[in-house]
Amino acid sequence: MKAKSGDFVLPGDELGVTEEFIPSEWTYEEEGKIKSLVVGTVSIDEKNKKISIVPKTGTPPVLEPGKVVVGEISDVRGQRASLKIDKIKDDERELVTSFMGGIHISQAQKGYLAKLTEAFRIGDLVQAKVTKVMGLDTVDLTTADEELGVLKAMCTKCRHFMEKRSNNEVVCPNCERRERRKLSVNYEG
Ligand SMILES: [Zn+2]
Known part of the structure; x- marks a missing residue:
């Protein structure tokens, strides 16, 4: 599956591959695939090749390095x-x-x-x-x-x-x- 900007996604949903995009906010990487950490909508920055998620409920507490x-x-x-x-x-x-x-x-x-x-x-x-x-x-x-x-x-x-x-x-x-x-x-x- 390949996500588009504005798509509604759930935690674990596949968004794209790391050969094509850089996993950004509220995403994670698993075996070369970029997936969503949270419930929200996809935001793709085509210029910088970044995929991020805009969380549905403001900013839920999610684990990230340093926490x-x-x-x-x-x-x-x-x-x-x-x-x-x-x-x-x-x-x-x-x-x-x-x-x-x-x-x-x-x-x-x-x-x-x-x-x-x-x-x-x-x-x-x-x-x-x-x-x-x-x-x-x-x-x-x-x-x-x-x-x-x-x-x-x-x-x-x-x-x-x-x-x-x-x-x-x-x-x-x-x-x-x-x-x-x-x-x-x-x-x-
Ligand atoms: Zn004891």
Whole structure:
């Protein structure tokens, strides 16, 4: 499908190909295809070969590089931790779709990290920054900056929230288990 200026589109609708156009505002690229991130109308700038969308409802909150998000770790596997994104920091509006974020081991902290499980565990509440929008519902994240990382750590043994012990260590008030994390300076507890 090839969109024309003024066409009404939904999230995920195909607009054109990257060989022909540059994906611009409220669009994303997937396997060479340009798609819409939001409900809105297509706007094509033929001179500069840019495709963008004019969102139907003003400007909905959409994830883009640089935005800081908060969510819960849903999986830690190999080189990648998955974050179920709940909201954009300091933005109470609901997201247009539910986003999943991925944190690669190289993006978890500054410096070497032997195992990703020494930075995150399932159930942790994490603050992270978007580095790349990979698709309609997938983004790449980093937690390297000091305000980014775990806000609340969940004990892997008894599921209690843990208390900060040092810059990279938390302790469980219930079972006294000690674990490592990539903690945010804003750690709550
Ligand atoms: Zn515990």
